[in-house]
Amino acid sequence: MQMSTEIQCHTISVLVDNESGVLARVIGLFSGRGYNIESLTVSEVDPREKLSRITLVTSGTEMVIEQIKAQLSRLVPIHTVRDLTVEGPHVSRELALIKVAGIGEKRVEALRIADIFRANVVDSTNESFVFEIVGKTDKLDAFIKLMEPLGLIDVARTGVAAIARGSEGL
Amino acid sequence: MAQETMSGAKIVLKALVDQGVDVIFGYPGGAVLPIYDELFQQNQIKHVLVRHEQAAVHAAEGYARSTGKVGVVLVTSGPGATNAVTGLTDALMDSIPVVCLTGQVPTHLIGNDAFQEADTTGITRQCTKHNYLVKKSDDLARTMHEAFYVATTGRPGPVVIDLPKDILMLPAPYNATAKVKHKSYKPQVKGDLKKIEEAVKLLANARKPIIYGGGGIINSGPGASQLLTNFARTTGFPVTLTLMGLGAYPASDQQFLGMLGMHGTYEANMAMHDCDVMLCVGARFDDRVTGLLSAFAPNSKKIHIDIDPSSINKNVAVDLPIIGDVAHVLEDMLKIWKSTQAKSDARALEVWWKQINDWRKVNCLAFEQGSEIIKPQYAIRRLYELTRGRETYITTEVGQHQMWAAQHFGFDKPNQWMTSGGLGTMGYGFPSAIGVQMAHPDALVVDISGEASFMMNMQELSTAVQYRLPVKVFILNNMYMGMVRQWQELLHGSRYSESYSEALPDFVKLAESFGAVGIRVQKPDELDGAIKDMMAVDRPVLMDILVDQKENCYPMIPSGKPHNQMLLGPVAAGTEAIADEGKVLV
Numbered sequence: 001m002q003m004s005t006e007i008q009c010h011t012i013s014v015l016v017d018n019e020s021g022v023l024a025r026v027i028g029l030f031s032g033r034g035y036n037i038e039s040l041t042v043s044e045v046d047p048r049e050k051l052s053r054i055t056l057v058t059s060g061t062e063m064v065i066e067q068i069k070a071q072l073s074r075l076v077p078i079h080t081v082r083d084l085t086v087e088g089p090h091v092s093r094e095l096a097l098i099k100v101a102g103i104g105e106k107r108v109e110a111l112r113i114a115d116i117f118r119a120n121v122v123d124s125t126n127e128s129f130v131f132e133i134v135g136k137t138d139k140l141d142a143f144i145k146l147m148e149p150l151g152l153i154d155v156a157r158t159g160v161a162a163i164a165r166g167s168e169g170l
Numbered sequence: 171m172a173q174e175t176m177s178g179a180k181i182v183l184k185a186l187v188d189q190g191v192d193v194i195f196g197y198p199g200g201a202v203l204p205i206y207d208e209l210f211q212q213n214q215i216k217h218v219l220v221r222h223e224q225a226a227v228h229a230a231e232g233y234a235r236s237t238g239k240v241g242v243v244l245v246t247s248g249p250g251a252t253n254a255v256t257g258l259t260d261a262l263m264d265s266i267p268v269v270c271l272t273g274q275v276p277t278h279l280i281g282n283d284a285f286q287e288a289d290t291t292g293i294t295r296q297c298t299k300h301n302y303l304v305k306k307s308d309d310l311a312r313t314m315h316e317a318f319y320v321a322t323t324g325r326p327g328p329v330v331i332d333l334p335k336d337i338l339m340l341p342a343p344y345n346a347t348a349k350v351k352h353k354s355y356k357p358q359v360k361g362d363l364k365k366i367e368e369a370v371k372l373l374a375n376a377r378k379p380i381i382y383g384g385g386g387i388i389n390s391g392p393g394a395s396q397l398l399t400n401f402a403r404t405t406g407f408p409v410t411l412t413l414m415g416l417g418a419y420p421a422s423d424q425q426f427l428g429m430l431g432m433h434g435t436y437e438a439n440m441a442m443h444d445c446d447v448m449l450c451v452g453a454r455f456d457d458r459v460t461g462l463l464s465a466f467a468p469n470s471k472k473i474h475i476d477i478d479p480s481s482i483n484k485n486v487a488v489d490l491p492i493i494g495d496v497a498h499v500l501e502d503m504l505k506i507w508k509s510t511q512a513k514s515d516a517r518a519l520e521v522w523w524k525q526i527n528d529w530r531k532v533n534c535l536a537f538e539q540g541s542e543i544i545k546p547q548y549a550i551r552r553l554y555e556l557t558r559g560r561e562t563y564i565t566t567e568v569g570q571h572q573m574w575a576a577q578h579f580g581f582d583k584p585n586q587w588m589t590s591g592g593l594g595t596m597g598y599g600f601p602s603a604i605g606v607q608m609a610h611p612d613a614l615v616v617d618i619s620g621e622a623s624f625m626m627n628m629q630e631l632s633t634a635v636q637y638r639l640p641v642k643v644f645i646l647n648n649m650y651m652g653m654v655r656q657w658q659e660l661l662h663g664s665r666y667s668e669s670y671s672e673a674l675p676d677f678v679k680l681a682e683s684f685g686a687v688g689i690r691v692q693k694p695d696e697l698d699g700a701i702k703d704m705m706a707v708d709r710p711v712l713m714d715i716l717v718d719q720k721e722n723c724y725p726m727i728p729s730g731k732p733h734n735q736m737l738l739g740p741v742a743a744g745t746e747a748i749a750d751e752g753k754v755l756v
Contacts, residue, residue, distance in 0.1 A: 070480035
């Protein structure tokens with residue numbers, strides 16, 4: 001059988017026991033087997049059941065993506081592995097805090113672009129802003145690129161959180 | 171069941187007893203002294219003191235592989251745990267159920283670089299199926315039982331439990347948990363019936379079918395081997411097995427083509443290459459099996475039965491994956507084959523078998539035994555012939571002797587062949603034989619070895635002597651790391667860089683110094699007598715068999731070549747057996 005050799009980007013949601021070492025298991029799996037991690041976020045989502053949700057963005061051929069899901073499912077403390085990219089429409093968001101320093105026209109331009117992107121100013125001095133921006137990865141990329149000539153100093157990004165559309169849970 | 175309170179160390183032993191453990195392999199040290207103190211005061215569990223922790227894990231592997239039970243290891247913190255790492259990795263690669271208890275510094279010292287502290291769970295995370303650090307006494311009993319459940323179910327593997335010393339000393343509650351229910355880990359054992367039906371259809375219409383079986387059949391239990399045999403007999407299909415699968419189908423059967431892969435038989439590899447439907451049963455398309463991937467069985471539909479979904483489409487994209495335990499799936503497959511009155515294509519099969527028998531005529535394993543120098547293949551053939559009447563278990567080290575053993579020793583039953591397949595660990599065979607002999611005290615257990623591999627764990631002679639384990643080490647001594655030398659001949663202009671076994675000990679005297687028996691064999695006509703002597707001795711025996719130093723292991727698929735381009739014997743000097751792209755492969 002032939003499988004596609006095209007490199008695809010997939011967003012994968014993983015529900016895990018929130019126990020020590022679980023993140024190391026996931027990361028170790030990716031580094032040990034040479035898979036890519038484009039983005040990884042993790043946080044506890046169910047304190048009563050002690051479950052955390054990991055959102056992974058990864059890329060690879062069809063065969064590699066299938067392997068990644070199978071290898072993840074094999075880890076003992078992992079409950080559910082779902083490929084949001086395959087399973088249908090989903091929403092993904094990322095938050096970034098972006099520091100831009102400048103005065104005069106550049107400062108005004110930065111503020112103007114921030115307004116277009118619906119970024120909020122969460123800190124300000126006479127010569128700098130910290131913008132908070134939420135959106136898809138490419139929106140954040142575009143905003144950061146525009147800030148570069150305007151005095152971009154620092155970027156902190158959360159990585160992607162994603163969830164399927166509709167009424168079904170993970 | 172009433173809850174009892176006892177010390178952590180007592181809980182550990184009680185859980186082992188409740189899990190049916192009767193033998194453990196280990197080495198004491200500061201962090202595990204509480205367990206050793208409890209061991210001293212009981213007589214349900216026998217402890218085998220090894221001479222190096224790596225050997226403890228290999229012994230547990232041999233025990234596990236030859237019984238189908240879990241092998242249990244007990245080592246101390248720090249160096250005890252790090253020495254066990256090679257064994258754990260070996261067990262992971264070959265899917266052997268092992269539970270390894272490691273001592274740890276007390277919880278309040280973890281992270282302080284305390285004496286004999288190592289981050290054992292960190293170090294072993296990638297070389298175990300799962301691992302635990304018990305931080306709370308209340309978790310101890312549950313963790314012990316869960317570890318056995320994880321090690322034995324699904325695709326088996328090694329599990330480490332790291333036990334801080336304070337946890338071993340503090341009292342805690344113990345529940346005899348009969349059945350462990352895990353929140354997230356639930357391996358699938360029954361195959362999808364629709365897919366099995368589809369497989370039956372594919373197989374019934376096959377014109378050039380082949381069954382390619384692996385170690386998963388052995389792990390599934392003796393019933394799986396029986397079902398495989400029934401299925402092959404029912405269909406009349408040829409069967410080939412991987413290194414790990416040997417014994418899953420009787421080697422003496424006409425439908426058996428021998429092992430496949432890099433040093434497999436010509437007929438098995440040619441049949442794999444030319445087949446139109448492949449039924450892969452509990453094998454994982456390892457690179458030693460497939461050869462050049464892009465030319466692997468190019469015109470075949472592939473059916474793959476495996477309990478581990480991550481084995482599917484890992485190296486080779488298959489047409490019909492069936493997730494499930496081999497025995498369950500084969501049972502359903504046989505039922506459906508019969509209930510749907512499926513029939514193999516008899517006429518096509520006749521043509522196929524004729525082709526296979528033509529390949530067989532190449533007689534790819536042939537060798538010429540003269541009167542002066544012992545051929546290693548001949549030594550193994552004689553060992554096989556002379557031990558046929560006895561219950562015999564064979565372990566091996568890694569290298570040429572391992573491949574010759576796989577080629578020339580016939581296994582008719584599962585669980586009688588213990589070898590390091592995935593990791594290729596030199597030094598595996600001797601301690602493994604000790605584990606096998608512990609489980610089968612009356613059987614003949616032989617480690618087919620090379621002189622270099624044997625020296626990697628020869629300290630275990632002391633263990634064998636101490637426990638009066640009559641294991642035999644059958645050293646095919648060619649004074650080379652033979653497989654390294656063979657590759658240097660093929661790839662590096664016969665520059666034998668560091669592959670000569672210099673300054674070897676006198677193995678006969680070595681054996682005697684440990685209190686074992688040493689026998690040296692130099693001539694072909696001495697061999698039978700020496701093997702009989704070896705079998706007659708009820709003590710550990712070291713056989714030093716001086717074999718042809720230049721003999722190489724054939725047939726061989728050179729790296730980077732497909733199945734149908736096997737080398738049947740040495741190539742003429744100057745010919746490029748392996749192309750540049752093959753040279754980078756291992």
